[in-house]
Amino acid sequence: MEKKKVVVGMSGGVDSSVAAYLLKKAGYDVIGVTMQIWQDEDAAAQEESGGCCGLSAVDDARRVANALEIPYYVMNFKREFKGSVMDYFAEEYLKGNTPNPCIACNRYVKWESLLKRSLDIGAEYIATGHYARVVRLENGRYTLMKSATAAKDQTYALYNLTQYQLAHTLMPVGEYTKDEIREIAKDINLRIANKPDSQEICFIPDKDYAKFITEYTGEEVKEGNFVTPEGKVIGKHKGIIHYTVGQRKGLNLAMGHPVFVLAIRPDTNEVVIGNADEVYSNKLYAGNLNFMSIEDLEGEMVVDAKIRYSHKGSKCTIRKVGEDKVECVFEEPQRAITPGQAVVFYDGDYVVGGGTILRDE
Amino acid sequence: MDKKIYLDNAATTATRPEVVEAMLPYFTEMFGNPSSIYEFASQNKKAVDEARTTIANSLNAEISDIYFTAGGSESDNWALIATAEAYASKGKHIITSKIEHHAILHTCEYLEKNGFEVTYIDVDEDGILKLDELKKAIRPTTILISIMFANNEIGTIQPIKEIGEIARENNILFHTDAVQAYGQLNIDVNALNIDMLSASGHKFNGPKGIGFLYIRKGLKLKSFIHGGGQERHRRAGTENVPGIVGLGKAAEIAMATLEERGQKEAALRDMLIQRVLTEIPYARLNGHRAKRLPNNANFSFQFIEGESLLIMLDMQNICASSGSACTSGSLDPSHVLLAIGLPHEIAHGSLRLTLSHNTTEEEINYTVDKIKEIVAKLRSMSPLYEDYVKNNLR
Numbered sequence: 001m002e003k004k005k006v007v008v009g010m011s012g013g014v015d016s017s018v019a020a021y022l023l024k025k026a027g028y029d030v031i032g033v034t035m036q037i038w039q040d041e042d043a044a045a046q047e048e049s050g051g052c053c054g055l056s057a058v059d060d061a062r063r064v065a066n067a068l069e070i071p072y073y074v075m076n077f078k079r080e081f082k083g084s085v086m087d088y089f090a091e092e093y094l095k096g097n098t099p100n101p102c103i104a105c106n107r108y109v110k111w112e113s114l115l116k117r118s119l120d121i122g123a124e125y126i127a128t129g130h131y132a133r134v135v136r137l138e139n140g141r142y143t144l145m146k147s148a149t150a151a152k153d154q155t156y157a158l159y160n161l162t163q164y165q166l167a168h169t170l171m172p173v174g175e176y177t178k179d180e181i182r183e184i185a186k187d188i189n190l191r192i193a194n195k196p197d198s199q200e201i202c203f204i205p206d207k208d209y210a211k212f213i214t215e216y217t218g219e220e221v222k223e224g225n226f227v228t229p230e231g232k233v234i235g236k237h238k239g240i241i242h243y244t245v246g247q248r249k250g251l252n253l254a255m256g257h258p259v260f261v262l263a264i265r266p267d268t269n270e271v272v273i274g275n276a277d278e279v280y281s282n283k284l285y286a287g288n289l290n291f292m293s294i295e296d297l298e299g300e301m302v303v304d305a306k307i308r309y310s311h312k313g314s315k316c317t318i319r320k321v322g323e324d325k326v327e328c329v330f331e332e333p334q335r336a337i338t339p340g341q342a343v344v345f346y347d348g349d350y351v352v353g354g355g356t357i358l359r360d361e
Numbered sequence: 362m363d364k365k366i367y368l369d370n371a372a373t374t375a376t377r378p379e380v381v382e383a384m385l386p387y388f389t390e391m392f393g394n395p396s397s398i399y400e401f402a403s404q405n406k407k408a409v410d411e412a413r414t415t416i417a418n419s420l421n422a423e424i425s426d427i428y429f430t431a432g433g434s435e436s437d438n439w440a441l442i443a444t445a446e447a448y449a450s451k452g453k454h455i456i457t458s459k460i461e462h463h464a465i466l467h468t469c470e471y472l473e474k475n476g477f478e479v480t481y482i483d484v485d486e487d488g489i490l491k492l493d494e495l496k497k498a499i500r501p502t503t504i505l506i507s508i509m510f511a512n513n514e515i516g517t518i519q520p521i522k523e524i525g526e527i528a529r530e531n532n533i534l535f536h537t538d539a540v541q542a543y544g545q546l547n548i549d550v551n552a553l554n555i556d557m558l559s560a561s562g563h564k565f566n567g568p569k570g571i572g573f574l575y576i577r578k579g580l581k582l583k584s585f586i587h588g589g590g591q592e593r594h595r596r597a598g599t600e601n602v603p604g605i606v607g608l609g610k611a612a613e614i615a616m617a618t619l620e621e622r623g624q625k626e627a628a629l630r631d632m633l634i635q636r637v638l639t640e641i642p643y644a645r646l647n648g649h650r651a652k653r654l655p656n657n658a659n660f661s662f663q664f665i666e667g668e669s670l671l672i673m674l675d676m677q678n679i680c681a682s683s684g685s686a687c688t689s690g691s692l693d694p695s696h697v698l699l700a701i702g703l704p705h706e707i708a709h710g711s712l713r714l715t716l717s718h719n720t721t722e723e724e725i726n727y728t729v730d731k732i733k734e735i736v737a738k739l740r741s742m743s744p745l746y747e748d749y750v751k752n753n754l755r
Binding site for chain 1: 666668669672673675676693705709739742
């Protein structure tokens, strides 16, 4: 029988390299692919850390593919990445939200465009080096299970995948700890074994989001007022794209006590400021829902919810309050619930589903 | 077919065995530095001179007007930047086309950042330069016209004679990037009024890392690589003697076989074009039907990703490309295909097949069969194609 073909998205980093190795060892016909998504030449010249899809990623990944003796290709997804990730990122910021571009990239670029092209060239699966596990439940549905090391778990950024996408996905790294993965990389003499993890938003290497958005959209960012929840004007802000909910630094407000961004109001171009205790809230609404372990949410369900990538998760009750809207009530108030970020629901180690946090109406 | 089918000769060619053989002694027993004074080294000087003579003869040029470089990109950079520097006092305007190789386009961008103005002339739907636009673009401050001899992606051959005449009438220097044309077409720098010409060894079955720039006597171009006094003080660095010998040998063979090889390749190319256009629906030929390099065919197939087609051809051991081979091997929409007016999505999905003297009819037939199969399979999975078929059956 012919071996099953799998396309491994390779960044040249340790995780995806070991993923390719593990799959080859498991008997798959492995093809390495690096996605080319945003670089221009100036960026390439300045590039230091690389991220998952930089030009150095191509060199590194090709070297690994050669070492593993697997075919390797670079596929161009610049158009798709611009449309689904960069445009979305900029638009959301202009609306006063704080988007997570990695989630959009996963859903639309990796698991839509890359999957499509992989199936086109005869593959049955795509695989990545994510710390997550694809499992099939007794109810027949596919879902994600947290990785063996909770600290490295990456299911949060993957909650938005569809059943079809999951059915065509392999994540071999999820069964291992990061240390084990580094150990395997060392055993098979991969040169990238000590490459640092990439963290930041890849297309904004200097981390200056506001500058990126102004240059990318060409929109003029208008100054506006800092206001109290009651509407009292207490100062001038530099433009809403400079702020995110929960932010304390860089406000330049002398109030005699620490103050925080409570909310951003794009309609009136206001940034709402308050005290530490006011940043906490026990309720959120989410839209753009995607359910994984269940087909749909019926009645109430008690779950753990993560409201940002670094959030530990907190117990809450969820119920639907509209066709595409969930209400999520936490047992303990949560700090800085941020519109635009994803909320992901877990039942133990399994992803139930998730959505995008909506702004209060 | 187990054997590899290589149809990417515009990217690079196999070095001919005779060329390798000619080079070998210059790695081993005849390793001397041509600049040394002893008899042992003079053989190397002689070998370099012979290669220079062969190349000069091939262009009807003066022997001392041939300068060896590390290849086409260096030659292009040198020609443009040194001309700009030498003639800046006369003017700071340069004219080129929209379909040049990046070695020209990016050098022009560099010059633009350094105070020069560049006009990029349009081409028509076949990729032929619009001569009326060229004439209109000329200013009193224009110091250089740089137009490629033949395009690397679509193979279109430019009206070089006419461009040379326009340049001469207006007293403007004329450089041509002949990297794709040299060795495939007869070139006479005097008859064509060419002042500078770039070429690269590995495009005509010579070694990589060696090329030349022809610079007509009397031009004030300065050295681009500074150092020793090699190449009449215009290109420093110890001569790449084995490379130069290989370049000379490759040029000699290319010139001796030019007519016969061109006819053979053109016949196979025409068969390839004929079969693809008649047997595959929604396929188009890019570039001029007749005024094209004898070894070049470039197609677009609607409703599919060019990248997937290339990968699947590779899986069948067929080496093809989308247009230009760049560092990453990944496809941006081709500036050449956009310039000839193809929409963005089609400019993404092109296939370039470039033949060599070794290409056989069997290989071409096998390749067309595979392209047919793969295009049909990709279209069967393409929602765009599905929509199109649905809407057109209604």
